[in-house]
Amino acid sequence: MSERVLTPRNRGFLFLDSHPRGCERVVADMWRECPEPLGLPAGDGPVALVIGSSAGYGLAATLAGLKRAGIRGIAVSFEKAPTPRRTATAGWYRTAATAELARDAGRDLVLLNGDAFSDALKDRVADLVEQRFGGRLDHLVYSVAAPRRTDPDTGTAYASVLKPIGAAHRTKTLVFDDRGAPEVREVETGPAEGDDVEQTVAVMGGADWARWIDRLAARGVLAPGFSTAALSYIGSPLTAAIYRQGTIGAAKAHLEATARTLDERLAASLGGRAVTSVNGAAVTQSSTAIPGIALYTGLLRGVLGTDLVPPVRQLAALWDQLTGLAPLALDDEGRVRLDTWELADEVQAAVAERWRAATTDTVADLADLDWFRAEVQRLYGFAVPGVDYTVPVATDVPWPTPVAS
Incomplete structure (x- = not known):
């Protein structure tokens, strides 16, 4: 097994390697941050499927489901294995760490690596539900953020873009130079x-969310009372032109209509529910690619400090609602709202004031840049407290194999 000292190498917010031990520690820290369960069901917990389980809110959904709701079941992600020249992706190492935590907690969790858009993987999941989990799936959480998708029926390949609709849009954005110095730029x-x-x-x-439900329903594995949630984001008026009112926003509107x-359908056939869950802002590998979001998130942290609610706590609240420990708290559009702390009028007013004042010279006083810079590095397992980065680390970590049921 290869061992080497790993140091962060990056192009902007994209890092070329990931640190296995740092990723493991990130997962362990998220587990500790998740609230303790209010009361787990006797015997085996509910059977759940998390799609997009290795990063961001999908990872938070998996960990919170295991700890808070006592779930067992299947988690799906799409990650790259280590090679002689490169480490595995960070999600590969986070998945290995998640498997260890699930085993320590006594939760039967099968982790699959593959294309969630494919029918072959959908059928593999249905087979597992039938053969390993008694043919009963209680919950499905959908958290897929991908740049491309191939339609299984037509073979047509689609690619997503981050663009405003109707006219070009200029916005402030945050970048760091080669020395790590912050710069506020205007980009169009x-x-x-x-x-x-x-x-x-x-x-x-x-x-694709609907296709998952259709495929699993056709196999007869959706349990009475089955519930499903797709994770989403609305965000601030400051980022609306490029996000909620842009091409991504059109996709989110389609997601909500699908819900x-x-x-x-689920209410009529199973007494079930389908909702979108609108989550609050977080530093994720997906969000850092959106113009303006880095600056906005840094300013939000500057306003809220430690009152910024981490994803794993938000998802613990979602599991409480999905499992019936708490009532579903829906807005007028039928969405679960986990972002009210972010969109409170006083918070948005404070962030907007800092946004207007943010320049390269002032941003360090307005945004929590140390936190933001460290959060970006932690996405790849770097800048994690308690990890000695001078020590060689094994990079050839195997994908977790489930224990015999």
Whole structure:
């Protein structure tokens, strides 16, 4: 097994390698941060499927489900294995750490690596539910953020884009130079053209979520009272033009429309529910790619400090609602709202004031840049307290194999 000293190498917010021990510690820290269960069911816990389980809110959903709700079941992600030249992706190492925590907690969790958009993986999951979990799936959490999707019926490949709709948009954004010094720049993003909106909706809308439900329902593995949630984001008016009112926003609107359709079907057939869960801001590998989001999130942390609610605590609240420990708290559009702390009027007013004042010279006083910079590095297992980065670490970590049921 290869061992070497790993140091962060990056191009902007994208890092070329990941640190296995740091990723393991990140997962352990999230586990400790998750609230203790209010009361777990006697015997085996509910059977759940988390799609997109290795990063961001999907990882938080997996860990919170295991600890807070006592779930067992299946977690799906798409990660790259280590090679002689490169480490595995960070999600690969986070998945290995998640498997260890699940085993220590006595939770039967099968972790699959593959293309969640494919019917082959959907059928493999259905087989596992039948053969390993008694043919009963109680919950499904959908958290997929991907740049491309191939339609299994037509073979058509779609690609998502991050663009405003109708006109170009200029916004402030935060970057760091080669020495790590912050800079506030204005960037312009051209408007969606041609079929950009349709392509983005095909990738990030509700089509694949609905296909998962259809495929599993056809196999007869959805339990009475089955519930499903797709994770989403609305965000601030400061980022609305590029996000909620842009191509990604069109995909999110499609996701919410899909939830309403699925909710009607599941209620009629199983007494079940389908909702979207609107989560609060966080530093994720997906969010750092969106112009303006890095600056906004740093300013938000500057306003809220430690009152910024981490994803694993948000998802613990979602599991409480999905499992019935707490009532579903829905807005007028039928969405679970876990972002009220972020969108409170006084918080948004304070962030907007700092946004207007943010320049390269002032941003260090307005945003929590040390926190933000460290959060970006932690996405790849670096800058994690308690990890000695001068010590060689084994990078050839195997994908976790489930214990015999």
